[in-house]
Structures are given as structure tokens and as C-alpha cells.
Amino acid sequence: MKLLEHKGYYGSIEASVEDGVLYGKLEFIAALVNYEGETVQALKAAFEEAVDDYLATCEAKGYAPELPCKGSFNVRVGHDLHLAAAVKAKELGISLNDFVRNAISTATPV
Structure with missing residues (x-):
């Protein structure tokens, strides 16, 4: 779209x-x-x-306009994918948040 x-x-x-x-x-x-x-x-x-x-x-x-997208969101990925991502992030020595941020930025460059 x-x-x-x-x-x-x-x-x-x-x-x-x-x-x-x-x-x-x-x-x-x-x-x-x-x-x-x-x-x-x-x-x-x-x-x-x-x-x-x-x-x-x-x-x-007198109020601030909403900004499109706050910068945080919840994603429900299921147990197996959540665990696999957490393990991979730990192996890479980064947080799960950084792991997901890197995956999204690779797929959708700003």
C-alpha cells in the first residue's frame, strides 16, 4: 500500500x-x-x-500533536521464536531489544 x-x-x-x-x-x-x-x-x-x-x-x-509511532511496541511471536531470539542475542552479547532493533533495521532501512 x-x-x-x-x-x-x-x-x-x-x-x-x-x-x-x-x-x-x-x-x-x-x-x-x-x-x-x-x-x-x-x-x-x-x-x-x-x-x-x-x-x-x-x-x-494547547496540546502537543501525536507523533506517528511512539518508538516502542509489543510483538507477540510465540514461545519458540522468543526463546530462539533471546538465545541468539545472548550469544551475540547484545540485549534482546538490540537484536530485534537490528533485525528490523536490516529489513527496513530508514
């Missing part, structure tokens, strides 16, 4: 065949922020306006 990006925020791109519109929402934050447009260019402009409006609203109300 392709995502839109503006000022560090990401948005989805969906289509409603019935309504003949493109639409989306900001991803990776709890606040519900929607946008729509009839063309790709209109959707992109609506997305950027939605991000700007979200940031302006947060500033006007």
Missing part, C-alpha cells in the same frame, strides 16, 4: 467506487483525521490540508 507523507505524518489512499471518490485517514496516530478528493492531486492537497489543520488545532488548544 502506498502512503502519502507530509511533515512526518502518513496517510492512507482508498477508493470508493460507489461514491466515485478517493479518501484516506492519518495513519499511526489515535486521533481520527480524514480527508477526501475526486482526483489524486485533490486527495494529496486534502491530505496536506488535513495535516496542517490537525497541527494548527493542536497548537490552538
